[in-house]
Amino acid sequence: MNRSNTTINTNDFIRVANLVSSWRRPVLLTHTNPDGDALGCLLAMRSILRSLGAVPRPLLYESPPPRYAWALEQESIEVLTGPADAALAGADGVLVLDTCTHSQLEPVAECLKRTLLPKVALDHHVTRDLSVDDFLIDETASAACLIVAEWAEAAGWTLDDDARLAIYLGIATDTGWFRFANTDARTLAAAAELTREGLSPAALFEQLYQRETAARFRLLAEVLGTVELHHESRLAVMTVTRDMLTRTGADRRDTEDMINYPLQIGAVQVSVLLVERDAGGIRISFRSKPPTDSRPDIDVAAIAAAFGGGGHARAAGARIAGTLDEVKARIISRIVL
Numbered sequence: 001m002n003r004s005n006t007t008i009n010t011n012d013f014i015r016v017a018n019l020v021s022s023w024r025r026p027v028l029l030t031h032t033n034p035d036g037d038a039l040g041c042l043l044a045m046r047s048i049l050r051s052l053g054a055v056p057r058p059l060l061y062e063s064p065p066p067r068y069a070w071a072l073e074q075e076s077i078e079v080l081t082g083p084a085d086a087a088l089a090g091a092d093g094v095l096v097l098d099t100c101t102h103s104q105l106e107p108v109a110e111c112l113k114r115t116l117l118p119k120v121a122l123d124h125h126v127t128r129d130l131s132v133d134d135f136l137i138d139e140t141a142s143a144a145c146l147i148v149a150e151w152a153e154a155a156g157w158t159l160d161d162d163a164r165l166a167i168y169l170g171i172a173t174d175t176g177w178f179r180f181a182n183t184d185a186r187t188l189a190a191a192a193e194l195t196r197e198g199l200s201p202a203a204l205f206e207q208l209y210q211r212e213t214a215a216r217f218r219l220l221a222e223v224l225g226t227v228e229l230h231h232e233s234r235l236a237v238m239t240v241t242r243d244m245l246t247r248t249g250a251d252r253r254d255t256e257d258m259i260n261y262p263l264q265i266g267a268v269q270v271s272v273l274l275v276e277r278d279a280g281g282i283r284i285s286f287r288s289k290p291p292t293d294s295r296p297d298i299d300v301a302a303i304a305a306a307f308g309g310g311g312h313a314r315a316a317g318a319r320i321a322g323t324l325d326e327v328k329a330r331i332i333s334r335i336v337l
Contacts (some may be wrong), residue, residue: 008150143182303316
């Protein structure tokens with residue numbers, strides 16, 4: 001597998017592999033609102049660590065979006081319902097996947113700060129504030145699952161069918177099925193290697209994108225109806241209210257990927273999706289694409305960071321207190337195009 005652009009060398013992979021493979025009861029964590037890359041990391045590392053004789057405990061804080069239900073039919077992932085400290089009871093290490101920020105680990109963030117357990121983070125995002133004992137960070141990787149694949153190769157770990165499928169799931173979803181700008185030769189080489197073992201991209205695509213619920217489809221229709229264009233149509237803003245979710249029978253997990261639709265408009269450079277949260281405040285997602293003229297490119301991770309969030313230059317998120325109208329006004333005034 002060609003890793004010529006990676007910022008992690010073989011010695012890094014082996015050093016961290018030696019630490020993690022020494023754990024017998026590791027806890028595997030990822031970010032809130034898990035996407036395909038987060039779930040892929042959890043599933044792949046569960047398979048890998050089991051093959052090494054460990055008994056890993058992957059955890060989520062809420063059920064994943066319905067489109068990933070098929071991936072958990074054989075064996076689900078535990079959803080944390082009790083105290084966060086109980087999640088680490090009996091563990092001998094913590095592996096944090098696809099994030100390196102406390103804000104995305106809110107249900108267990110304070111627990112992670114207190115614990116004396118060794119912690120390792122694997123991530124490809126720009127934003128990070130998590131204190132760990134070691135890490136595998138590569139901002140040039142298109143997906144965290146790509147780092148997992150390269151880690152396994154460098155460490156000499158064998159990938160079974162479940163691990164290969166999970167890794168492909170993470171890579172394919174984080175690259176928008178190989179459409180986004182983060183898709184590079186390294187990404188495609190990894191995907192080719194995974195399919196060489198018999199994995200069917202067509203079957204996975206059908207599972208992910210051709211078995212949507214009617215509720216999600218109804219919600220999508222309403223969300224697209226909220227599109228507002230600002231700053232000479234360079235900024236698109238969409239909203240999801242609690243009433244919309246009730247009316248369509250959908251939930252917040254069904255909003256995944258909806259933010260990308262306005263980027264199909266030629267003039268739109270930045271897309272923003274605001275979702276009302278039951279707990280109060282607004283969850284915001286940002287996406288961007290390169291400008292088609294001489295105007296500067298927009299780093300949405302920097303915008304998200306201004307509101308306490310983070311992510312990638314082209315994909316980021318944050319959570320802000322306030323009403324939908326208040327937060328929308330702040331976002332529109334903050335983004336200058």
